[in-house]
Structures are given as structure tokens and as C-alpha cells.
Amino acid sequence: MSARPKINTSKSIAVCRLQDIVPNTGVCALVAGRQVAVFRLDDDSVHAIENRDPFSRANVLSRGIVGDLKGELVVASPVFKQHFSLVTGRCQEDPAVRVAVFAAWVDGDTVLVRA
Amino acid sequence: MKLIVVGNGMVGQRLLEHFVARAEGGAAEVTVLCEEPRAAYDRVRLTSFFSGKSADDLNVVPAGFFEQPGMNLRLEDAAVAIDRKRKRVRSVRGGELPYDKLVLATGSYPFVPPLPGKDRPGCFVYRTIEDLEAIRAAAAGARVGTVVGGGLLGLEAAKALKDLGLETHVVEFAPRLMTVQLDDVGGRLLRRKIEALGVTVHTSKNTKEIGDGAACRHRMAFLDGSALETDLIVFSAGIRPRDDLARSAGLAVGERGGIAIDNHCRSSDPDIYAVGECALWSGRIYGLVAPGYQMAEVAARHLAGEAAAQFLGADTSTKLKLMGVDVASVGDAQGTTLNALNYVYTDEAEGVYRKLVVSGDRKYLLGAILVGDADRYGELLQMALNPLPLPEHPEDLILPAREGAAGKGLGVDLLPEAALVCSCNSVSKGALCEAVAAGCTSLGALKKHTKASTTCGGCGPLVKQVLDCELRKRGVEVKNHLCEHFAYSRQELFHLVQVGKLASFEAVVAKHGRGRGCDICKPAVASILASCWNEMILKPRHAPLQDTNDRFLANLQKNGTYSIVPRVPAGEITPEKLVVLGKVAAKFGLYTKITGAQRIDLFGARVEQLPLIWKDLVDAGFESGHAYGKALRTVKSCVGSTWCRYGVQDSVAMAIRIENRYRGIRSPHKMKMAVSGCARECAEAQGKDVGIIATERGWNLHVCGNGGMKPRHADLLAQDLDDETLIRFIDRFLLFYIRTGDRLQRTSTWLENLEGGIDYVRKVVCEDTLGIGTELEADMQRLVDSYECEWKKAIGDPEIMKRFRHFVNSDLPDSNVVFVAERGQIRPARESEREEAVVMTT
Numbered sequence: 001m002s003a004r005p006k007i008n009t010s011k012s013i014a015v016c017r018l019q020d021i022v023p024n025t026g027v028c029a030l031v032a033g034r035q036v037a038v039f040r041l042d043d044d045s046v047h048a049i050e051n052r053d054p055f056s057r058a059n060v061l062s063r064g065i066v067g068d069l070k071g072e073l074v075v076a077s078p079v080f081k082q083h084f085s086l087v088t089g090r091c092q093e094d095p096a097v098r099v100a101v102f103a104a105w106v107d108g109d110t111v112l113v114r115a
Numbered sequence: 116m117k118l119i120v121v122g123n124g125m126v127g128q129r130l131l132e133h134f135v136a137r138a139e140g141g142a143a144e145v146t147v148l149c150e151e152p153r154a155a156y157d158r159v160r161l162t163s164f165f166s167g168k169s170a171d172d173l174n175v176v177p178a179g180f181f182e183q184p185g186m187n188l189r190l191e192d193a194a195v196a197i198d199r200k201r202k203r204v205r206s207v208r209g210g211e212l213p214y215d216k217l218v219l220a221t222g223s224y225p226f227v228p229p230l231p232g233k234d235r236p237g238c239f240v241y242r243t244i245e246d247l248e249a250i251r252a253a254a255a256g257a258r259v260g261t262v263v264g265g266g267l268l269g270l271e272a273a274k275a276l277k278d279l280g281l282e283t284h285v286v287e288f289a290p291r292l293m294t295v296q297l298d299d300v301g302g303r304l305l306r307r308k309i310e311a312l313g314v315t316v317h318t319s320k321n322t323k324e325i326g327d328g329a330a331c332r333h334r335m336a337f338l339d340g341s342a343l344e345t346d347l348i349v350f351s352a353g354i355r356p357r358d359d360l361a362r363s364a365g366l367a368v369g370e371r372g373g374i375a376i377d378n379h380c381r382s383s384d385p386d387i388y389a390v391g392e393c394a395l396w397s398g399r400i401y402g403l404v405a406p407g408y409q410m411a412e413v414a415a416r417h418l419a420g421e422a423a424a425q426f427l428g429a430d431t432s433t434k435l436k437l438m439g440v441d442v443a444s445v446g447d448a449q450g451t452t453l454n455a456l457n458y459v460y461t462d463e464a465e466g467v468y469r470k471l472v473v474s475g476d477r478k479y480l481l482g483a484i485l486v487g488d489a490d491r492y493g494e495l496l497q498m499a500l501n502p503l504p505l506p507e508h509p510e511d512l513i514l515p516a517r518e519g520a521a522g523k524g525l526g527v528d529l530l531p532e533a534a535l536v537c538s539c540n541s542v543s544k545g546a547l548c549e550a551v552a553a554g555c556t557s558l559g560a561l562k563k564h565t566k567a568s569t570t571c572g573g574c575g576p577l578v579k580q581v582l583d584c585e586l587r588k589r590g591v592e593v594k595n596h597l598c599e600h601f602a603y604s605r606q607e608l609f610h611l612v613q614v615g616k617l618a619s620f621e622a623v624v625a626k627h628g629r630g631r632g633c634d635i636c637k638p639a640v641a642s643i644l645a646s647c648w649n650e651m652i653l654k655p656r657h658a659p660l661q662d663t664n665d666r667f668l669a670n671l672q673k674n675g676t677y678s679i680v681p682r683v684p685a686g687e688i689t690p691e692k693l694v695v696l697g698k699v700a701a702k703f704g705l706y707t708k709i710t711g712a713q714r715i716d717l718f719g720a721r722v723e724q725l726p727l728i729w730k731d732l733v734d735a736g737f738e739s740g741h742a743y744g745k746a747l748r749t750v751k752s753c754v755g756s757t758w759c760r761y762g763v764q765d766s767v768a769m770a771i772r773i774e775n776r777y778r779g780i781r782s783p784h785k786m787k788m789a790v791s792g793c794a795r796e797c798a799e800a801q802g803k804d805v806g807i808i809a810t811e812r813g814w815n816l817h818v819c820g821n822g823g824m825k826p827r828h829a830d831l832l833a834q835d836l837d838d839e840t841l842i843r844f845i846d847r848f849l850l851f852y853i854r855t856g857d858r859l860q861r862t863s864t865w866l867e868n869l870e871g872g873i874d875y876v877r878k879v880v881c882e883d884t885l886g887i888g889t890e891l892e893a894d895m896q897r898l899v900d901s902y903e904c905e906w907k908k909a910i911g912d913p914e915i916m917k918r919f920r921h922f923v924n925s926d927l928p929d930s931n932v933v934f935v936a937e938r939g940q941i942r943p944a945r946e947s948e949r950e951e952a953v954v955m956t957t
Contacts, residue, residue: 015923015924016923016924020917020923021923022655022658022659022918023655023659024631024659025658025659025666027918027922027923028921028922028923029922029923029924030922030924030925030927035922035929035931038923041631042621042631052931056673056675057931057946058673058674058675058931059675059921059929059931060663060671060675063663063666063667063671064634064663065633065634065637065638065659065660065661065662066631066659067600067630067631067632067633067634067636067637068630068631068632068633069599069633070599073631074633076633076634078662078663078671079671079673081634083633083634
């Protein structure tokens with residue numbers, strides 16, 4: 001997965017091995033003091049967004065169900081079920097709401113996140 | 116305008132509703148005099164009072180109705196005289212009340228033949244809730260009960276006595292049952308069916324007198340010299356209009372009673388109207404509720420200034436279920452029309468009788484009788500009423516459908532817009548079509564919006580046909596697709612998974628769907644896979660499909676922590692286990708609360724604590740409670756006959772058996788059950804998906820109840836079952852629901868949207884008409900046999916345990932989870948409190 005531009009980059013860290021994430025699920029990683037939800041898809045690509053659900057204010061987005069809606073990769077908040085794009089962080093139900101997106105990629109079998 | 120309505124029965128109430136809905140009525144000052152201690156209730160379903168419905172359940176007054184301004188309901192205050200000159204009504208308690216318009220809706224009273232002994236203690240009539248309460252009280256000390264009268268209401272009363280556990284007899288003066296509605300053959304078949312249910316029928320019996328009995332309280336002596344001993348007698352030999360008030364006010368009454376009314380429902384005094392069973396229209400008294408409703412509407416409209424409103428007679432066709440036997444009578448059932456021709460079909464083996472009465476030219480249907488199977492009632496009624504031309508071979512309407520041949524019924528498309536589909540609530544085909552156009556595209560929505568098929572339910576299949584036909588015409592594809600990934604309903608998908616032996620989401624989506632799936636279809640497919648194959652839900656191929664509750668086998672709370680509800684089957688728990696729960700809660704600092712379903716809920720567990728907590732619980736012998744799953748949650752019970760003075764069966768033992776049998780099985784939505792040890796119903800079983808109530812002879816099974824947001828009283832599915840039959844029926848019921856329910860559809864809404872309703876469920880579950888009973892039982896047994904405690908399995912699997920941590924790369928807990936103390940326990944910190952606490956810890 002290529003690094004995306006326009007993202008506030010400071011440092012990248014290795015958060016886990018790829019096999020530590022069950023395909024099509026997420027985990028939460030602590031990256032430079034921030035909680036980051038990291039998802040592994042079935043093609044072994046990884047995506048990272050902020051773990052905090054802006055609606056419930058609980059740190060739970062990594063525990064949501066991953067899928068696609070209207071052609072967009074999304075995770076559903078496990079609390080109130082809003083959908084957040086894994087690519088842009090935008091909420092499908094309320095486009096004014098966004099969560100931060102972070103660069104994430106796989107190197108060998110290591111998952112790296114820059115936050 | 117000052118309006119007084121005397122009587123608050125079903126018809127009087129309906130009149131009020133029609134009246135206040137109109138501008139004139141809304142502005143009027145309305146006083147209702149009601150001699151009974153409660154407002155209008157459903158007398159048609161009076162018998163259900165004995166099968167567990169309460170007076171409140173029978174209430175038909177919309178919430179807040181009598182609290183509207185200008186509306187004054189006076190209970191237990193009967194009208195005693197009308198002063199027509201001064202336009203005043205005198206009531207028992209209220210003195211004199213002035214009126215501009217007066218409506219008499221005084222109904223009828225039961226006719227009791229003038230026999231010596233008719234007033235002995237233990238002799239009753241069957242009309243009000245108070246009558247039923249008196250019968251119930253008397254039945255407690257009685258063994259034999261007898262109903263005098265074999266008509267519609269008499270047979271209802273007989274069912275009530277049977278339900279009360281009495282040896283039941285029916286004594287009828289005429290040579291057959293239901294003289295008005297049936298003919299000889301139909302009456303004979305009905306008799307045979309009723310006798311098979313254990314009710315003894317005596318026809319052509321003219322009671323001479325009632326005196327002291329030897330073995331029972333009374334002895335009924337008949338004119339033919341025979342006699343019958345009985346402890347309790349219920350007279351149900353017809354009704355007489357209550358017209359004394361009108362009579363003494365000098366209004367015109369009929370020779371054999373009844374307040375004479377014109378086409379506007381006005382009596383001989385144009386300011387006084389009469390409606391319902393007290394009214395005599397064109398020499399006729401209608402003893403059914405539907406014509407009463409029609410009069411109520413006409414009178415209300417006329418009162419509100421619609422001079423054109425007229426009552427021009429009503430159809431008296433009926434369909435009912437007497438002790439589980441379908442009986443229907445349409446139009447000229449006796450074939451009294453000149454030159455009428457009959458078509459008859461009898462199947463004594465199956466207990467089915469159908470008769471058509473057609474016009475001499477064979478063009479039109481005049482009437483019909485159906486016994487044993489009244490599915491065609493709605494169609495035949497429409498054919499006779501409208502009238503529609505008969506098909507080329509009228510006999511096809513009553514002959515059983517041959518294999519492969521579709522039923523040659525009436526196409527609903529042929530019905531005119533004005534055709535009355537639901538006569539109880541006066542809903543025409545046109546009104547149904549309008550409602551469909553306005554967006555009622557499901558049977559449930561259509562029923563709710565139009566009220567069609569919500570009283571007797573007889574028109575249910577026809578309403579569904581109209582709905583389907585309209586949807587087809589509008590080109591509306593009946594869409595019940597799960598989501599954008601699957602163009603199938605849950606039921607269809609279930610079938611595809613089962614037949615195709617598909618075992619993973621990937622296989623299902625590859626074969627029948629598209630895309631990656633979403634949070635709608637993934638849990639739905641996971642539930643289907645679990646119901647079909649019962650594999651551990653946290654296997655790597657299933658875990659990504661689960662909602663967070665199923666993924667972490669606990670219930671997510673607002674701050675990201677979880678709550679834990681260990682299984683406590685039937686709510687029975689030893690002191691030792693109770694201590695364990697307390698110790699575990701104290702050790703991990705959890706908030707504890709008793710749930711509404713007799714469980715103990717432990718709150719505030721962080722995700723990484725769940726395995727530690729469960730290790731302690733599993734070691735102490737606790738199992739997963741499935742409060743997190745779309746599965747059986749709990750079986751609630753009362754202490755039953757073991758301890759309770761009133762209990763008649765061991766409700767706790769049955770509840771434990773049921774909870775342990777169905778634990779862990781995944782379903783379209785959560786399921787709740789309860790078992791009560793007697794009719795007092797302390798476990799509140801009738802508000803559950805499956806509710807079991809003990810009887811002297813076994814168990815009554817109620818299904819599809821619901822509490823919560825949309826309460827629904829459960830329907831009685833079967834009575835007096837032994838333990839094994841009870842389990843068998845629940846097995847079949849649950850799997851039938853699991854296979855056919857929609858995603859997140861509780862049993863109550865499932866039933867309301869099921870064509871045929873509870874009767875259909877009864878046919879499938881109790882009579883096995885689909886022939887799938889054995890298959891459903893075998894499937895259920897497989898699920899029962901493959902049960903494993905999910906937590907026990909999870910803590911033994913290091914791969915699964917790895918997922919129970921907040922950070923993949925740190926052992927720190929989530930710093931956002933902060934608790935404060937309240938009433939001696941923890942609670943999640945509020946936003947302001949949390950910021951303070953976080954600052955303090957950093």
C-alpha cells in the first residue's frame with residue numbers, strides 16, 4: 001500500500017505482524033500516543049484510521065465490521081453503526097464528520113503505520 | 116351540541132370514534148353512560164379471557180380517547196329514564212342530563228328460557244366480563260358444566276367451560292348445532308368434530324326444569340323423560356334487545372322487541388338514534404358486530420350533519436373457529452332462494468364439508484357453508500356479495516385442488532373497488548389499494564394502516580392477495596433484499612446456504628452475492644451459518660462477520676467496555692455460585708445489577724479483562740449467557756409447584772430443561788422465553804417469544820409475545836401438552852422461525868407478517884401440514900447436540916485469546932476508559948469528569 005499524501009506525517013512504526021490481524025478485521029495500535037485502528041483486508045492490504053468513534057467518543061472503531069458500501073471501503077462503528085471510509089475517513093451518514101486517516105503498509109510480514 | 120350515548124359496548128364506542136373524527140363531533144359535548152365498571156371491550160373475544168387474556172387486553176378504547184376535551188365517560192352509571200319533552204336523561208347516579216341528540220346503544224341481554232329452577236345458584240349467562248369472572252369462580256368447585264344453547268355463542272361458552280377443565284355438555288333445543296348458519300350435514304360434521312374434542316352434545320332436548328341432582332348440584336330434566344346432572348349451567352340460548360328505556364319513553368318498538376329505526380338509524384323520535392343489537396331495522400335485529408359497526412358509522416355521520424348517510428341492511432355471513440374447528444356461512448346458506456341449486460362436497464375422513472348455493476341460471480353464487488376448512492371464505496363471500504360471475508365449473512371452488520393445478524380461485528383483480536374486503540372494520544378493496552399506493556407495501560403495514568383483518572382475521576388471505584396484486588400492477592418488485600450485496604431475503608439465503616451446503620461467507624457471497632459485504636449481511640450470514648452448521652463463531656473465517664458483541668462474547672457499553680451475563684438457567688442459582696459472582700465482581704471492580712430476566716449483569720469489563728474474568732467464571736462452573744448474541748437470552752421462571760401454594764407444575768425444572776436445550780442457538784433476532792407454574796403467570800410468559808404456562812394437565816404453549824417498545828400478547832399455540840410434546844412443538848416452532856424470519860425480525864413481527872398468522876403456524880407446528888415436522892426436530896436435535904460453551908472454548912484457544920487486548924502492540928489499557936464512584940459502585944465518567952481524571956493520571 002503506497003503512502004498517501006496530505007497526511008500529517010511524523011514517524012512510522014512497526015505495530016505488529018500481518019498474521020496478528022485476522023483478515024477482514026481490525027486491531028488497535030498505539031502509535032506515538034495516538035490510538036490507531038488498523039484493518040487488514042482479504043487481499044492483505046492494510047488501512048489505518050483513528051480509533052476513536054466521534055459519535056460515541058469511545059475508542060472502538062477497530063472492533064467494527066469491515067466491508068464496502070456504495071463502492072467505498074468502510075468500517076461500521078460497533079456502537080451506533082455509522083460507516084467511515086477507510087480511505088478518506090469520511091462518515092457516509094454525516095459527511096461533515098471525519099476521522100483521521102493514517103498511512104499504513106506492509107513490509108515483509110510487518111505492518112507499519114505513520115502517525 | 117350536547118350528545119348523550121347510552122351504552123359503551125363495541126358498537127357504542129365505534130359510534131363515538133366515528134363521531135369525534137368529524138368536525139361537528141369534535142366540537143360537541145359528549146356524555147357516555149355505561150352501566151358496566153369498565154369502558155368498551157371486545158365481547159367477540161370474550162372467551163379468550165379464559166385462555167389468559169385480561170380485561171385490559173380486551174379493551175377496545177384507543178388510548179386517551181375519553182381524556183379528549185368535551186368527552187365525559189360515566190362508568191357504573193346506567194340511564195334509567197328518558198324525558199323526551201324536556202330532552203333529558205335520568206341516570207342512576209348523575210341526576211338529570213340534558214341532550215340535543217341521544218343515541219341508544221344498549222345492546223342486548225341473554226335470553227334465559229322461563230324454566231323452573233333457572234335462577235338457582237350456579238346458573239349463569241355469558242355476556243360480560245363479570246359473568247365470566249362468576250363462571251370462573253364457580254368452576255373451581257365444579258366437575259361438570261353444561262351450556263344451554265348450541266348456537267354460535269353457546270359453543271363459545273362450551274369452549275370456555277372446557278378450558279376451565281370441566282366435563283362439558285351442550286344442550287340444544289333444535290335437531291342440530293348452529294341452526295342459523297349450517298344445514299343438517301354441516302351441523303352433523305361440526306357435532307362430530309366437537310365431540311371428538313370431549314364435549315358431549317345433546318340435540319332435540321327441551322329442558323323442562325332444573326332441580327337438585329344426586330351426583331352433581333343440579334339435575335336438568337328434559338321433556339323426553341331423560342335427564343342430565345351438572346354442577347354449573349350457562350344459558351346461551353339467544354339474545355333479546357334491551358329496549359325497556361325506549362319502551363318506557365314511548366318510542367316505537369317491534370312486536371318481538373327492538374327499537375324501530377329508519378335508514379338513518381333514527382328511532383320514532385328524530386332526536387333519538389339507536390344502533391347495534393337493541394335496534395330493529397326493517398323488522399330485523401342483527402346479532403353480529405359488523406352490522407352494528409355499520410349502523411354506528413351511519414348514525415355518527417348523520418349526527419355530524421351528513422344527511423345522505425344510510426344503513427341499507429348488512430350481510431350476516433360469518434366465519435369463526437369453534438374449538439379449533441373452522442366454520443363459515445355465507446349469504447343464503449340454507450338455499451331458500453327460488454330455484455337455487457346446491458353443489459356439495461363432503462370428506463368425512465378429513466372432516467371437511469363444503470356447500471355452494473348458486474342461482475338457478477348457475478351464473479351467481481348465492482351462499483355457501485364451510486365446515487372444517489374455511490380458507491375459501493373470503494373469496495366466496497366476495498363472489499356472493501358483489502356478485503361476480505361464477506367460473507365455468509363452480510364445483511372447482513369446493514373440490515380439493517389437484518396436484519399441479521393451481522387453485523381456481525377468484526382473481527382479486529376482478530373485485531370492484533367498492534367491494535368490502537374486511538367487514539368487521541369496513542375496509543373496501545379501494546381503501547386497501549389506496550393504502551398500498553401510499554406506501555403500505557407489507558402485510559403488517561397494510562393491516563396497521565387500514566385496520567383490515569385485525570378483528571376476526573377472516574379476510575387475511577384476501578388482504579394479502581390484494582396487496583400482492585397491487586404491488587405487481589404497480590410494477591413494484593417486492594423487495595426484501597438483505598442489502599446491496601445480496602438480492603435475496605434472509606429466508607431465501609437460508610435456503611440457498613442449506614441446500615448448497617455453503618459453510619463460509621466467502622462461499623455465499625461468491626455464489627449468490629457481490630462485493631465485500633457489510634455490517635448488515637455479514638452478521639446475518641453468520642447467523643444463518645450458525646443455525647445450519649453450528650460451528651464456533653470465533654473461528655477465523657467467522658470472526659470477521661460478527662458484531663462486536665459476538666466477537667468479544669460480551670455486550671458493548673457506551674464507553675467501549677463490556678458487560679457480562681453468565682448463564683443462570685431459569686434464574687436458579689446456588690448460594691455458592693452467587694458468592695462466586697460477587698467475588699469476581701469485587702476482584703475486577705465491576706458494577707453489578709440484577710436484570711429483568713433473573714440474571715446478574717456485571718458491567719465495566721475492559722476487553723483485556725474479559726478472558727481473566729471468564730477464567731474465574733468457567734472454573735466455578737458458569738457458562739456463556741449469550742446476552743451478547745441473537746440467540747436465546749433467558750428462560751425466566753417462577754418457583755412453581757415445588758414451593759408455591761398455587762403452582763400446578765414444576766416450572767423451574769421445565770425452564771432449566773428448555774434453557775439448556777436451546778442455549779447458544781442462533782436466530783434472526785434475540786429470543787426470550789419464560790415458564791409459569793400456574794395461570795397466575797408470575798413469570799410473565801405471555802410477553803415472551805415462547806411462553807409456557809402450567810395447567811392441571813400439562814402445559815399451554817404461547818408464542819410470539821413481546822415486551823419492550825412494542826408489547827404484544829403471545830398467542831396460544833397449543834394446550835395441555837405433556838413434556839415431550841411441548842419440547843417437540845417448541846423445536847418445530849423455533850426452527851420454522853429461524854428458517855423463515857427476516858433479519859432482526861422478532862417472532863412477534865414475524866407472525867404479524869406471516870400469511871395465515873397463528874393458524875398457519877399451528878398448522879405447520881401442531882398439525883405438520885407441510886410434512887416437515889420430523890426434519891425440523893432432527894435439525895434442532897443436531898444443533899442441541901453440537902452445543903459448546905463459547906467462553907470455555909475461547910479461553911482454551913490461544914489464537915482467539917490474542918484478540919482480547921486493547922492494543923496490538925502494548926499491554927496498556929484504554930486510557931479513555933475512566934470510572935468514578937456512585938452509590939458504592941463504579942460508573943463511566945462523564946466527559947467533564949473524564950478530562951479531569953485523565954489530566955490527573957498523566
